[in-house]
Amino acid sequence: MSSNPVAETVASLMPRAKEELTELVAFQSVADFDQFPRSESEGAARWVADALAAEGFQDVALLDTPDGTQSVYGFLPGPQGAKTVLLYAHYDVQPPLDEAAWTTPPFELTERDGRWYGRGAADCKGGLIMHLLALRALKANGGVPVHVKVIAEGSEEMGTGGLERYAEEHPELLAADTIVIGDAGNFRVGLPTVTSTLRGMTLLRVQVDTLAGNLHSGQFGGAAPDALAALIRMLDSLRAEDGSTTVEGLSGEAGWEGLQYEEEQFRRDAKVLDGVELIGSGTVADRIWARPAVTVIGIDCPPVVGATPSVQASARALISLRVPPGVDAGAATKLLQAHLEAHTPWGARVSMEQIGQGQPFRADTTSPAYQAMAAAMAVAYPGQEMQYAGQGGSIPLCNTLAALYPRAEILLIGLSEPEAQIHAVNESVSPEELERLSVAEALFLRTYAAS
Numbered sequence: 001m002s003s004n005p006v007a008e009t010v011a012s013l014m015p016r017a018k019e020e021l022t023e024l025v026a027f028q029s030v031a032d033f034d035q036f037p038r039s040e041s042e043g044a045a046r047w048v049a050d051a052l053a054a055e056g057f058q059d060v061a062l063l064d065t066p067d068g069t070q071s072v073y074g075f076l077p078g079p080q081g082a083k084t085v086l087l088y089a090h091y092d093v094q095p096p097l098d099e100a101a102w103t104t105p106p107f108e109l110t111e112r113d114g115r116w117y118g119r120g121a122a123d124c125k126g127g128l129i130m131h132l133l134a135l136r137a138l139k140a141n142g143g144v145p146v147h148v149k150v151i152a153e154g155s156e157e158m159g160t161g162g163l164e165r166y167a168e169e170h171p172e173l174l175a176a177d178t179i180v181i182g183d184a185g186n187f188r189v190g191l192p193t194v195t196s197t198l199r200g201m202t203l204l205r206v207q208v209d210t211l212a213g214n215l216h217s218g219q220f221g222g223a224a225p226d227a228l229a230a231l232i233r234m235l236d237s238l239r240a241e242d243g244s245t246t247v248e249g250l251s252g253e254a255g256w257e258g259l260q261y262e263e264e265q266f267r268r269d270a271k272v273l274d275g276v277e278l279i280g281s282g283t284v285a286d287r288i289w290a291r292p293a294v295t296v297i298g299i300d301c302p303p304v305v306g307a308t309p310s311v312q313a314s315a316r317a318l319i320s321l322r323v324p325p326g327v328d329a330g331a332a333t334k335l336l337q338a339h340l341e342a343h344t345p346w347g348a349r350v351s352m353e354q355i356g357q358g359q360p361f362r363a364d365t366t367s368p369a370y371q372a373m374a375a376a377m378a379v380a381y382p383g384q385e386m387q388y389a390g391q392g393g394s395i396p397l398c399n400t401l402a403a404l405y406p407r408a409e410i411l412l413i414g415l416s417e418p419e420a421q422i423h424a425v426n427e428s429v430s431p432e433e434l435e436r437l438s439v440a441e442a443l444f445l446r447t448y449a450a451s
Contacts, residue, residue: 004379006446007439009137014435017129018116021429022109023047024091024125025118031069031092031155041069041154044091048072048128048152055135057150065162069154073173076135076148083449084147086176086408087441088397089127089183090156093120094423101425114430115419121429122420127182128152130415133438138445145449149176153397156183159203159356164400171404178369178409178448180441183395185416187259189430192377192440193387194370195412196258197289199322200329200360201394204336208234209349211313221311228301228312230348235317237343238294243279245294247321248342249335252292254324256285259389269418289390292332293322318355322392325362333357358396361410368451369409369444376443380436413437 027044030036045062049072053060057074065071069092096106096119104110109118120126131150138144151174153163167174184195210225240246261284272278280287287293300316302308323332337352344350363370365388374386391412398410415429415437416422 005141006137006442007380009140010133010435010438010442013133013136014431017133017434018109018431020051020132021116021118021121021126021129024128025109025120026107027091028107029092029120029154030095031158031160032095033068035095041092045070045072045152045154048091049074051132052150055132063166065155065166067155067158067160067162067165069160069162071154071163071166072150072152074150076144076150078144078147082146083177084149084175085445085448086149086151086174086179087131088151088153088179088181089131090124090153091120091128092154092157093123093125094157097425103426106425106427115428116431117426117428119427121427122185122415123422123427124156124183124414124416126415126429126434130182130434130438130441133434134441134445137438137442144445146445149174156395156397159201159358159394159396161356161396164397167397167400167404174401175405176408178411179401179405180444181395181398181410181412182414183416184391184412184414185420186433187387187389187417188265189417189419189433190381190384191387192381192384192436193259193389193413194365194373195391196363196365196388197325197390198361198395198398198412199289199293199324199390199392200327200332200396200399201323201356201358202321202329202333202336202354203356204319204321204333205316205353205355206231206234206319206340207314207316207351208344209314209351210346211311214310214313217309217311224311225346225348226311227348228315230345231299231315231317233345234340234343235296235319237339238319239279242281244281245292247292247294247332247336248339250292250323250327250332254286254290254326255282256290256390259285259387261285261288285390288392290324292324292327293392294336295320295322322394323360325360327360329357329359358394359399361395361398361402363410363412367409369411369448372448372451373411373413373440373444375447376440379443380440413441
């Protein structure tokens with residue numbers, strides 16, 4: 001990184017950043033209060049609120065959102081007449097999954113092989129630290145030249161829409177000229193990237209019932225309708241022979257124009273086992289950024305250990321459907337429901353419950369804010385040009401903010417590059433990326449203020 005005062009300040013602040021991220025990762029802030037203590041999320045929210053207050057933010061508040069979680073808000077005034085920038089991140093995290101599969105404890109930030117490991121290190125507690133580093137660097141080098149609002153969400157990973165509904169009920173709160181969403185990531189380490197599209201999503205819980213109770217498979221198997229077998233047939237109908245998503249009425253032919261994802265690189269990033277084929281057709285970028293994708297993310301059925309020889313009376317599954325820009329998530333949900341009903345065998349009874357939804361998003365990359373970010377990233381990443389990529393994941397708040405503030409420019413950056421393995425075991429963050437992106441954000445705020 002070329003030497004400049006902002007970069008030098010950020011470099012000097014990295015030990016403090018590691019200490020703070022260690023504190024923040026220690027909170028088991030999973031917004032599933034049936035499995036994780038609410039006090040852990042509340043503790044993380046207070047940590048964020050205290051950090052904002054210590055940086056001179058005004059009106060710092062813990063916002064009780066309609067889904068029962070808390071978001072943290074603060075306002076840092078800039079010069080009179082300055083533009084307003086909203087910085088977003090979330091402090092809630094995914095569950096750790098199989099804790100025994102972690103090399104080091106998931107809620108203890110651990111340095112190993114040049115990376116910092118821990119749940120939320122990249123997604124998205126590291127994003128909060130990135131915002132703090134950028135603001136501190138500016139304060140140490142002439143001041144923050146814009147009004148800054150920070151919003152830290154407490155239930156982004158659950159998709160329950162608490163902050164979206166709160167924002168709609170208080171539309172003045174998050175109003176800004178530009179919004180920086182710190183919850184995306186570079187295409188790869190060292191390649192500065194803004195995310196220009198997000199797939200939307202819907203989560204559907206499906207239950208199949210066929211019998212009043214389980215039956216002995218020897219006495220009744222062969223004639224009694226098996227709910228688990230019925231569910232398996234329904235789920236199998238969601239994929240073509242090559243693995244492509246096949247929800248009737250939902251097109252899967254769109255293509256991606258822009259930065260491409262080479263198949264061998266994707267295989268390495270996804271850790272695909274030797275000899276196992278990728279699924280779907282078209283380029284990798286087509287499949288993960290421009291087309292719908294269905295994933296069965298959970299099935300309720302008896303585990304192998306302790307299973308009895310029974311015909312199952314009931315079975316449940318949780319299905320995720322990702323939809324690209326141009327497709328309404330609500331309409332896609334109805335198509336998914338109709339498809340499953342049409343492929344339910346044997347007259348089995350089916351009930352469905354939608355438990356989460358977010359619309360897809362497409363940014364206007366021709367705006368002045370994108371020009372300012374490109375200039376900032378060129379300094380933070382010498383010799384590299386800012387790239388535009390899609391992201392298969394969803395950030396439902398983006399569309400809410402775009403609807404509330406249609407003139408606002410929205411940029412997505414962050415620390416979730418492929419090596420970070422977000423949502424998987426052994427999540428980690430690159431401290432070099434944290435440093436460079438903090439510099440980029442600081443320089444962006446300075447450049448954007450002058451534009």
